[in-house]
Amino acid sequence: MSPSPLQVLAIDIGGSKSKAAIVDSNGTWHSERERLPTPKLATPKDLLPVLRELGALLDMPFARVGVGFPGVVRDGVTLNAPNLGKGWKGYPLADRLEKLFGTPCRANNDADVQGLAVIEGQGTELVLTLGTGIGSALFRDGVLLPNTELGHLPFKKGQSFEKRLGEAALLARGKDDWCAEILEAIELLREGTAFDQLYLGGGNARILEKRDQLPPGVRCVRNRAGITGAARLWA
Structure with missing residues (x-):
């Protein structure tokens, strides 16, 4: 038992x-x-x-x-x-x-932690959290490569992913421009990691979901996943 x-x-x-x-x-x-x-x-x-x-x-x-x-x-x-x-x-x-x-x-x-709640454990799976900042997690066949911090890499106009796509940028530039750059970032990350599945989490992911703008191989996950994953640290 x-x-x-x-x-x-x-x-x-x-x-x-x-x-x-x-x-x-x-x-x-x-x-x-x-x-x-x-x-x-x-x-x-x-x-x-x-x-x-x-x-x-x-x-x-x-x-x-x-x-x-x-x-x-x-x-x-x-x-x-x-x-x-x-x-x-x-x-x-x-x-x-x-x-x-x-x-x-x-x-x-x-x-x-959020990845622990959402991944399926097959292939290359990338988690991107869209909130105050930009977080990331990369898994291969369910195994985590910890602390990737892709949000701090250069993205556009000499600025990092986090600087261009964090909440401050969303508030400053508006949803249309922000969504367009998120989609650019997704394709750049697809080229750089060859992910099989990308999970978008964090409070701002729902903006893309509501606009029905998610590319193939990308889906939004519930904002509760961060809490669920924290519990699964003890699985």
Whole structure:
């Protein structure tokens, strides 16, 4: 008889909002989603009370904590956080949250985590998250190449994918121009990675989906995938 799946406090830290739910390690949800604003230019001192409050709002027992973080994470330690504040270089996030919640914690890059919830495990699969910044995750036959951070590569007019396609660019240039450049970026990434399937996540992916502009081999995934993937860190 297989063991029961672990109940996980699954947290998705975003540049503007942080979200959490109780989800088991198989990806089944056991609560509604709670959301709180991520403090602007959040430092660890700013953010940890927000995560503690999310856990309190859910008010349900859990055996593990899983976290998707908007930056490079290695062995539970954050190496950067381009859309947060200072203090994240070399920050032991998993260890601090383990002490905060009194239970083991695993943390990983948010796009990598989202991929755990959506990939099928066949061929080359690329995840692109469209939110405050641009996140990416690349899988080959279900195996993750961690912390790819394609959003920081040069894209157009001497600017990175993130600079051209992040939320600030969307607000500054409008949806029509932004959507056109997203489609350009997709074809460039198709040439560069030869992906079999591209998954678009994050809060701004729905703009393309609503316009019915998705090219072949591309589909949008639910914004909840970041939370589900955080729980699947314990699968």
